[in-house]
Amino acid sequence: MVMAMMLGAVLLGVAAACAVVLVSRGMTGSHLSRNHVLFFSGAIFITLVVCVHLTPSFSSVSDYVTSVSTVAVFDRRSPCLNLVNRISWAVTPNNSLINFNATKNLSSSFDYYERHWDWPKTQKVKACRIRKFSKPDASRFLNGSWVVIAGDSQARLFTLSLLNLILGPESQRMDSARTALFKRHSNYSISVNEIGMKLDFVWAPYVLNLTHLVADFKDKKSYPGVMVMGAGLWHMLHLNNASDYESVLRTLKGSVVSLFPFSTELASKSPHLFWLGFPVLINGMLNSHDKRQQMSDAVWHAYDRALSESRLLRQTGGPLDLLDIPALTWNCGAHCTYDGMHYDIAIYEAALQIMLNFIIKSRQRH
Incomplete structure (x- = not known):
């Protein structure tokens, strides 16, 4: 400046x-x-x-x-990175479940659909080599990394998708991890010794919690190599003030910028910073009167504008790359959510693959 x-x-x-x-x-x-x-x-x-x-x-x-x-400091995007969030969905009825429901005890139409996603088969996507990464690929990319995922229930589901990929959904370790991870409003940590990866999930439902977390990293002079954050649904429900939300996001941005000064030796470590966007809220499906009243379409759009105007995201000059949960949930549709707010794990698996592609493309630029 x-x-x-x-x-x-x-x-x-x-x-x-x-x-x-x-x-x-x-x-x-x-x-x-x-x-x-x-x-x-x-x-x-x-x-x-x-x-x-x-x-x-x-x-x-x-x-x-x-x-x-x-x-000038933060905008380092390339055409390939701009394509990474562009996911296409195929949501189709699961005929085997529809024809045989005697023992399934399915609770809603949510259970009757299969959800598949991929990037469009265009020449640009092929030229950029955007693809889904396997467990060995992801393990190699995250080898020796400290990954921190902090936020609300969306961040918890994202953590689950990462563990599914690294540990395998059917593994015994995954069963115990799933149980521990979903203890109500609690933190969770795991070390995957085979690849030297440490993963911390931090329950942080408000942006102020995230700001305190970043300040704690700075005080301890200990920094994760990959950090994924996202919060706002609790603020929307309990505070319902988009202007205040923008203000706390600006404060968070300042803390993140001070934590990762790109002009120092930390730049060589290339910290990868991501923001989990809001899911699309389907008001008629929300499971309480307070949620339907406080989390209307108009309020959702006001909070989405506040995120943009806070300049937290790299696309608006900030330090964090967006994992575009709004686009993923919008394109997947109502059949991908059972309560209008929490979506099928396929959404977060897609967001995880977007993150991995971001990391690889970012490394290729240096």
């Missing part, structure tokens, strides 16, 4: 000098005396110099400089 202001001052100084020369020449052409020319030239020069020094005091100019500076 300081460098941007200095550059602006230099440019305005050059403009001032040009103005002095041109006006002086014009006055000379008008046959004014030498004393008059010197007087008017000096007055113009002094005025412009004062403007140069006062420029940082004007909020609009200062905000603009900050905006340009922020984008």
Whole structure:
């Protein structure tokens, strides 16, 4: 930011000098005396110099400089990264369950559908080598990593999808992990010694919890290599104030930026930072009167705008890449959720694969 202001001052100084020369020449052409020319030239020069020094005091100019500076630091996206979130869904009836339901005890139509996803088979996607990664691939990419996933129930489901991929959904370790992970409102940690990966899930339903978590990392001078965050549903339900939500997101952004200063030795470690977006809320399916009243479509859109205007996301000049849960849930549709808020694990498996592609593409850029 300081460098941007200095550059602006230099440019305005050059403009001032040009103005002095041109006006002086014009006055000379008008046959004014030498004393008059010197007087008017000096007055113009002094005025412009004062403007140069006062420029940082004007909020609009200062905000603009900050905006340009922020984008220059964080906006490193490539065309391939812009394609990673573009998932297509195929949601089809599960005929075997529909035809044989004597012992299934299915609770809703949610159970009758199969959900499959993939990237569109376009030349651009093929050229970027965007693909689903297997357990060996994911284990190799996350080898030796410390992964932190923090947030609300969406983050917990994302954690489950990561463990499913690394441990295998049918493994005995996965059974015990699933039980421990879903203890109500609790943290969870696991070490996967085979690949040297440590995974921490931190229950953080409010953005303020996330800010405190980031501050704790800074105090301990201990930083995860991959961090996935997402919170806002509790704020929407219990506080219902989109302006306040934007404010706490801006505070979180400042904490994240101070935690990972890209100009230091931490840059070589390339921390990968992600934000879990809001799921689409289907109001008529929400399971309480308070949720249906507080979490309306209008409120959802206000909170989504607050996220954008907070400039937390890399696409708006911030430090975090978006895992586009809104697009995933919208495209999958009502058959992918049983309560209008929590979606099938396939959503979070897709988000996990998006994250892995982001990590690989980011590493290829350095």
